[in-house]
Amino acid sequence: MFIEPSIGRQKSSGNRGQIEVICGSMFSGKTEELIRRLNRAKIAKQKVEIFKPSIDKRYDENAVVSHNDNSIRSTPVNFANDILLLSGDCDVVGIDEVQFFDEQIVPVAQKLANQGKRVILAGLDMDFEGNPFDPMPKLMAIAEYVTKVNAICMKCGDLAAFSFRLSDAKEKVVLGEKESYEARCRKCFNEDKK
Numbered sequence: 001m002f003i004e005p006s007i008g009r010q011k012s013s014g015n016r017g018q019i020e021v022i023c024g025s026m027f028s029g030k031t032e033e034l035i036r037r038l039n040r041a042k043i044a045k046q047k048v049e050i051f052k053p054s055i056d057k058r059y060d061e062n063a064v065v066s067h068n069d070n071s072i073r074s075t076p077v078n079f080a081n082d083i084l085l086l087s088g089d090c091d092v093v094g095i096d097e098v099q100f101f102d103e104q105i106v107p108v109a110q111k112l113a114n115q116g117k118r119v120i121l122a123g124l125d126m127d128f129e130g131n132p133f134d135p136m137p138k139l140m141a142i143a144e145y146v147t148k149v150n151a152i153c154m155k156c157g158d159l160a161a162f163s164f165r166l167s168d169a170k171e172k173v174v175l176g177e178k179e180s181y182e183a184r185c186r187k188c189f190n191e192d193k194k
């Protein structure tokens with residue numbers, strides 16, 4: 001369980017920016033963990049803004065919605081740079097599905113943190129072929145804290161770190177949920193890999 005190292009100090013010692021990355025496969029609870037941290041920041045009376053790429057239209061247009069319907073209002077944006085303009089004077093910036101942003105998300109996250117904001121980024125660390133999902137590796141490198149969450153393999157019940165695509169589609173980005181993907185452990189992922 002991630003315990004915020006600076007949540008109580010934020011106001012007293014001046015804002016200290018930092019970057020946190022929450023990564024993992026599909027069905028690993030990344031968004032739930034993002035929402036948990038953002039709700040705790042709200043309890044600490046911090047001003048929170050939440051963004052997601054407008055590519056992710058699976059659910060409610062204006063909400064970061066996790067799979068268990070525990071949701072929080074968010075702003076869909078087209079480009080990473082939009083976040084700089086829209087985050088204003090908030091203390092905490094949450095970004096969901098961060099793997100779908102352009103490469104500018106890396107300097108954007110740096111700038112926000114350098115301005116003293118706490119930046120919490122949640123995203124897929126690997127694509128459906130098991131390769132690193134850019135720009136996640138760079139974001140993980142510049143983060144103070146990286147939390148990798150695991151799903152449960154839907155084939156054997158072990159811990160799962162891979163997102164297995166059930167269809168034959170070859171594009172990197174195919175949005176979908178239970179009907180298109182399964183969380184898999186390494187062994188079960190490789191067994192059925194096309």
Ligand SMILES: [Zn+2]
Nearest residue numbers: 153156185188
């Ligand atoms: Zn398995």
